[in-house]
Amino acid sequence: EQVTRRFDLFGFALLGLSIGALQLMLDRGQSLDWFSSGEVMLETTVAACAFMMFLVHMFTHREPFVEPGLFRDRNLAVGLVFIFMIGVILLATLALLPPFLQNLMDYPVITTGLVLAPRGLGSMFSMMLVGRLVNKVDIRLLILTGLILMTASLFEMANFNTEVSSLRVALTGVVQGMGLGMVFVPLSTISFATLASRYRTEATAMFSLMRNIGSSIGISVMVTLVARNTQINHASLGEYLNPFRPAFQSMTLPGGIDPSSTTGLAYLNSMATQQAAAIGYLNDFRLMAWVALASIPLLLLFRSPKTAKPAD
Numbered sequence: 001e002q003v004t005r006r007f008d009l010f011g012f013a014l015l016g017l018s019i020g021a022l023q024l025m026l027d028r029g030q031s032l033d034w035f036s037s038g039e040v041m042l043e044t045t046v047a048a049c050a051f052m053m054f055l056v057h058m059f060t061h062r063e064p065f066v067e068p069g070l071f072r073d074r075n076l077a078v079g080l081v082f083i084f085m086i087g088v089i090l091l092a093t094l095a096l097l098p099p100f101l102q103n104l105m106d107y108p109v110i111t112t113g114l115v116l117a118p119r120g121l122g123s124m125f126s127m128m129l130v131g132r133l134v135n136k137v138d139i140r141l142l143i144l145t146g147l148i149l150m151t152a153s154l155f156e157m158a159n160f161n162t163e164v165s166s167l168r169v170a171l172t173g174v175v176q177g178m179g180l181g182m183v184f185v186p187l188s189t190i191s192f193a194t195l196a197s198r199y200r201t202e203a204t205a206m207f208s209l210m211r212n213i214g215s216s217i218g219i220s221v222m223v224t225l226v227a228r229n230t231q232i233n234h235a236s237l238g239e240y241l242n243p244f245r246p247a248f249q250s251m252t253l254p255g256g257i258d259p260s261s262t263t264g265l266a267y268l269n270s271m272a273t274q275q276a277a278a279i280g281y282l283n284d285f286r287l288m289a290w291v292a293l294a295s296i297p298l299l300l301l302f303r304s305p306k307t308a309k310p311a312d
Helices: 009-029 038-060 068-072 074-104 107-114 118-133 141-157 165-192 197-238 262-299
Strands: none
Touching: 009 038, 009 197, 068 074, 068 197, 074 107, 074 141, 074 165, 074 197, 074 262, 107 118, 107 165, 118 141, 118 165, 141 165, 141 262, 165 197, 197 262
């Protein structure tokens, strides 16, 4: 049943203002040192106030921009939370791997692209496979398999170092791409399976919105963690570069450079910075693996499309 209603300009404006302010806060936060900046505080306040006004308007207006009944469907509500968490993992990983390969391993841009390309092949293969299995296998089992593959690949990435081979990076990307492909298609299917047809247009927009917001938050949080953990790790590693330690006194550097000389200290500092950043990236990969693992219990909240029919 298709329901026609007037466009809610005020609700649209409130939601747009909230998302715009949130995006500005996420984009500017790291460069302005987050909540120590008045601008970031202002953007956060605007985003929160506009969103609260949007919620009040949504539940009180006769024809709101987003109908509250949309969220009464359990599969869609769980699916929105799920796609938000997947959004955090998906683009945050893509945002972290290129600088890891280029800045820490000195990969040229072309080589970085070639190493990361197999990830797309993994996604393509798994989506083709899922298309054949989606009507034969429990959808929740397909999503579980995809999450396990994503978790395994992220834990594998958490064991990388600056000497990791390009083949290992590519194979890990293939596994992760297969996992993402096995999550996306079944997740869309089960999220909309029990939803009344009148809500499907709005639900599609909300589904994409939650994925994009998750991606924005994921990238901002992970990039911030890398920057801050690099500083902390550098300070911790610097404690071992002490001229009074026997290991420091017996240290030999390339080209016979004296560790206690200005050149030697600069070299050691660059090495400490590189390793500190590497640890920061690996900690992010491990955190995203735990996010993927934490998503698995949400599968228990989905109703099987075979046992639940869409409401009218």
